[in-house]
Amino acid sequence: EVQLLDSGGGLVQPGGSLRLSCAASGFTFSSYAMSWVRQAPGKGLEWVSSISGRGVNANYADSVKGRFTITRDNSKSILFLQMDSLRTEDTAVYYCAKELRGDYVDWGRGTLVTVSS
Amino acid sequence: EIVLTQSPATLSLSPGERATLSCRASQSVGIYVAWYQQKPGQAPRLLIFDASDRATGIPARFSGSGSGTDFTLTISSLEPEDFAVYYCHQRSIRPPAFGQGTRVE
Numbered sequence: 001e002v003q004l005l006d007s008g009g010g011l012v013q014p015g016g017s018l019r020l021s022c023a024a025s026g027f028t029f030s031s032y033a034m035s036w037v038r039q040a041p042g043k044g045l046e047w048v049s050s051i052s053g054r055g056v057n058a059n060y061a062d063s064v065k066g067r068f069t070i071t072r073d074n075s076k077s078i079l080f081l082q083m084d085s086l087r088t089e090d091t092a093v094y095y096c097a098k099e100l101r102g103d104y105v106d107w108g109r110g111t112l113v114t115v116s117s
Numbered sequence: 118e119i120v121l122t123q124s125p126a127t128l129s130l131s132p133g134e135r136a137t138l139s140c141r142a143s144q145s146v147g148i149y150v151a152w153y154q155q156k157p158g159q160a161p162r163l164l165i166f167d168a169s170d171r172a173t174g175i176p177a178r179f180s181g182s183g184s185g186t187d188f189t190l191t192i193s194s195l196e197p198e199d200f201a202v203y204y205c206h207q208r209s210i211r212p213p214a215f216g217q218g219t220r221v222e
Binding site for chain 1: 149151153155160161162163166172204206208211212213214215216217218
């Protein structure tokens with residue numbers, strides 16, 4: 001059974017940093033691209049970032065480019081999202097998702113990031 | 118950048134009725150549209166990929182159609198557990214994008 005356990009969310013001040021993690025199990029982690037998708041309170045879904053299976057290629061939404069960094073540790077089956085220079089508009093539930101040809105076939109439960117002073 | 122526009126924003130129906138949800142893309146995305154269902158407090162779940170293929174374990178009452186710029190998700194007969202928010206998503210052209218959602222209530 002595929003399991004994605006996202007964690008690392010919390011309350012942070014504007015300009016601060018946070019690192020999210022997503023521990024994966026139940027599949028060959030290195031064979032799949034992974035993504036982060038977020039959802040602001042009461043709002044819709046927004047793609048944030050994706051990384052290829054081997055971690056060579058990464059892509060970012062314009063709204064986070066230059067501030068967020070996606071990485072992965074295939075030896076431990078963990079996906080990361082380093083979030084720097086956080087803004088109030090980054091407040092959201094962040095979901096990690098397993099990709100298959102660009103579709104999000106499995107999702108974590110989400111971790112809440114609140115950026116507020 | 119592709120913009121996906123979903124309509125209606127809210128669909129008010131009763132169990133047993135047919136639901137028809139629309140998703141229109143700002144330019145052609147081929148067949149590379151997926152549909153997701155999200156219930157309150159839960160992560161989204163993939164229902165349909167490549168416009169019309171049901172994901173594993175999705176009941177046959179869910180069907181998708183369309184290509185190019187116009188796509189439709191149909192729920193043939195609403196079950197109580199189908200009342201949720203539905204999002205379309207395109208993976209054809211980067212960046213990937215979601216529609217704003219349709220609430221079925």
